Amino acid sequence: GQNIDQPTEMTATEGAIVQINCTYQTSGFNGLFWYQQHAGEAPTFLSYNVLDGLEEKGRFSSFLSRSKGYSYLLLKELQMKDSASYLCAVLDSNYQLIWGAGTKLIIKP
Amino acid sequence: DVKVTQSSRYLVKRTGEKVFLECVQDMDHENMFWYRQDPGLGLRLIYFSYDVKMKEKGDIPEGYSVSREKKERFSLILESASTNQTSMYLCASSLEGQGLAKNIQYFGAGTRLSVL
Numbered sequence: 001g002q003n004i005d006q007p008t009e010m011t012a013t014e015g016a017i018v019q020i021n022c023t024y025q026t027s028g029f030n031g032l033f034w035y036q037q038h039a040g041e042a043p044t045f046l047s048y049n050v051l052d053g054l055e056e057k058g059r060f061s062s063f064l065s066r067s068k069g070y071s072y073l074l075l076k077e078l079q080m081k082d083s084a085s086y087l088c089a090v091l092d093s094n095y096q097l098i099w100g101a102g103t104k105l106i107i108k109p
Numbered sequence: 110d111v112k113v114t115q116s117s118r119y120l121v122k123r124t125g126e127k128v129f130l131e132c133v134q135d136m137d138h139e140n141m142f143w144y145r146q147d148p149g150l151g152l153r154l155i156y157f158s159y160d161v162k163m164k165e166k167g168d169i170p171e172g173y174s175v176s177r178e179k180k181e182r183f184s185l186i187l188e189s190a191s192t193n194q195t196s197m198y199l200c201a202s203s204l205e206g207q208g209l210a211k212n213i214q215y216f217g218a219g220t221r222l223s224v225l
Binding site: 004008030040044089097099102 | 113150152199207209212214216
């Protein structure tokens with residue numbers, strides 16, 4: 001079967017750094033996506049990785065290791081507005097997105 | 110900016126009612142998707158469509174049907190609503206193709222459906 005695992009909830013402090021992990025087992029791999037979803041709102045695209053390594057986009061970076069079936073999203077200089085759920089999704093061999101359950105990130109002042 | 114619009118943010122229906130959820134996108138995307146989102150579960154694909162009048166079952170199509178008569182509009186139909194269909198329903202669209210950028214899905218704000 002296909003499986004994507006993320007922690008259910010994480011807490012971090014404003015101004016700090018947090019790393020949200022995602023591990024996956026899917027039938028094929030054509031890329032990994034990260035989305036942000038604020039409570040009651042639509043998921044919005046953050047980043048994608050297809051090759052191993054780190055992709056940096058301002059305060060957010062995403063890392064991929066295909067051999068380990070592992071990715072993480074790194075958020076720096078946390079702000080209160082970063083409180084949201086972060087969804088990991090893998091594009092499988094049929095070009096279907098397989099979604100993790102999401103990690104709820106709580107930022108404390 | 111891509112805009113995906115869902116017709117209702119909140120709906121309350123009775124068991125056995127026929128329910129229509131509408132979704133419209135304005136970016137000429139070929140692919141459209143319907144998901145449901147429940148606490149503790151990932152987004153689960155109900156149906157998707159890659160062209161007008163074309164539809165494909167996703168992971169949980171039972172109890173649902175869809176209609177795509179125009180490229181910009183994708184409707185989800187609950188033929189006879191049941192309480193276990195109480196959920197958040199999300200519509201999304203994307204371009205057609207194999208590149209990663211073409212597989213970015215753009216979502217509507219969601220419809221929270223309660224079936225009593």
